[in-house]
Amino acid sequence: MHGRRRVKPTAEAERARKEKEAVKIKEYRQLRSNHEYTQDAFEITTKILWQNPDFYTIWNFRRNILIHGLLKDAPEDQRQESLSEELVFLQEIFQSNPKSYWIFNHRHWCLETMPNPDWKKELYLVEKMLELDARNFHGWDYRRYVKSKLVNSMQPKDLLQTDLDFTKKKLEQNFSNYSAWHQRSKLLPHLLSDANEDERKRLIDEEFGIAKSAIYTDPDDQSAWLYYWWLLGREPHRIPVPGDSIHEESSVALVTIKGDRSTIIADEIEEFKELLEEESNSKWCLQTLMHLYQELKYAKKLDDSEVCKFNDEIVGICDRLIKIDSMRARRYEDIRNNLK
Amino acid sequence: MSSSTTTSNVLLIDLHVKYIQSLDKKRDTLEYWITEHLRLAGVYWGLTALDLMNHVDALDRDDVIAYVKSCQWPNGGFSGHVNHDPHLLYTLYAVQILLIEDAIDAVDVDKIVEYVSDLQDKETGAFKGDEWGEIDTRFSYSALSCLSLLKRLDAIDVPKAVEFIMKCKNFDGGFGSTPGAESHAGQIFCCVGALAIVNSLHLVDGDLLGWWLCERQLKNGGLNGRPQKLEDVCYSWWVLSALSILGKLHWINKEKLFEFVLSAQDTESGGIADRPGDMADVFHTVFGVAGLSLLGYPGLKLVDPVYCLPKHVIQRRGLAERYKV
């Protein structure tokens, strides 16, 4: 349904297509009429799935053939072998269908049904796959799943390090890889919770360093900015009331590892004012400045004249943003009109 | 071969109605058979688009009801087509279709409730898509929407369901498919919609998420689903519905989005594609039309952003509006 160009065929081409497809349709419909848990039926599912990997009922049928037919009462080594072959089949069919949910579903099932799944090999394979498409979210999801299985065979610390190295590599290849930034946002709180004071400081400094260098490499790219905002955190009372136990760790804590939050924000404001002098139309730099002024207003007690001064800055930035980024003008107007 | 390049700046309603009617008549194409597993979904997409365009009668009501009934299984669930396996996604589509046709009593509602509630994982509150156990916030939405439409939310553990959704929240205010998964506009629609249904929108960081969502609009007016991705008509729905539930629909440029969606119409055979120049399909047709309806395109019925059904259906059902715009 996605990315197929519209081409109007000639009458002749249309006739040829119909003839060719009539044969395939007949074949396809015959395939569907078989419902026994046999080797023949199994091979038929292979054919259908090659044509249509989203045909979920056929995947279900294929699993039932294995469970109730081919692998019923089979010895361990045969189960291992058949399901390993299944993984090879999945890998082949994945090449031409990298976005099918059902292929990954079936892979989960195979590995969890196998006597001896090789999770390290799975990690290797999925990382290979993410080399071809660094943003495939099925791939990232699958990688997280594989890691959750590796907990049994790897030290938690080594596993976190693997993740840290992998996401860093992805970001070095391309700073715009939002999936990698996202993964680091999940990883960092775990790393910090296990670390001692010095390590915590080093980790958080490094994280700010990576985000900043991405920002300076391409100030127009939103990924690093978003991550940077998260590192800086937001004042709790600017965030809607979260549920009691169900809210994730507050990121306000992250920046405080570095030092006093309001001092840091004030320094960051000066730094981005400088960046703005070189990149006067950077909407992300402007938005960040606006955000930092807002945060600073809440982060420390200000007198009325300071509040006025900050509000004037914010209004000025809003006016510039309305010109530069007119599509989102109404959002900037909302911010300007809701200043307190 | 020639590629058609004509575009139109108005919604070609008559052409789209004909296009949707023609979908069931393409049995001589392999495509028709290969997409068999989507047939029930296709009926929901087509019928919703038709109703929004004031042509709900373009599909025969009795045929539609009979077809939906033929997809129900003894366990209460519905499959994507006759003789396919039941799945939660299709169970919601079936309920939605029957509500549009005002014919929910044509099927065994208690059985549906039983099927859906059995798919909740008692430990985590998550929902499985079917007996094979895949977990995804899409299924949380399907379950909550379905039971809310049937007025049977009492059949599940709602606080647990909310707890699971909140575990899928991310650093950018968005939501992913499972805990740890990256934010994606489709998943955000599901999670924000689900939270709206159970009156839990206070858990959403509306400022941050609204901002992330409005940044999905690209220079050409179209919306993408994640940063650095291409624009696509279906995101007109996923992004807009979520913005609308959060009361921030005005944060994107309406005129530019109108232009983009209308330019993706097939001006010869009808239907809307994912982007200009591509093949139209019924999926992008309904989400294009529903997006236009949310933005108040003239001549369309209003759509409900939470349930993705015409608003009059929700009103007839006596359900409250659970969004801010």
Ligand SMILES: [Zn+2]
């Ligand atoms: Zn799409």
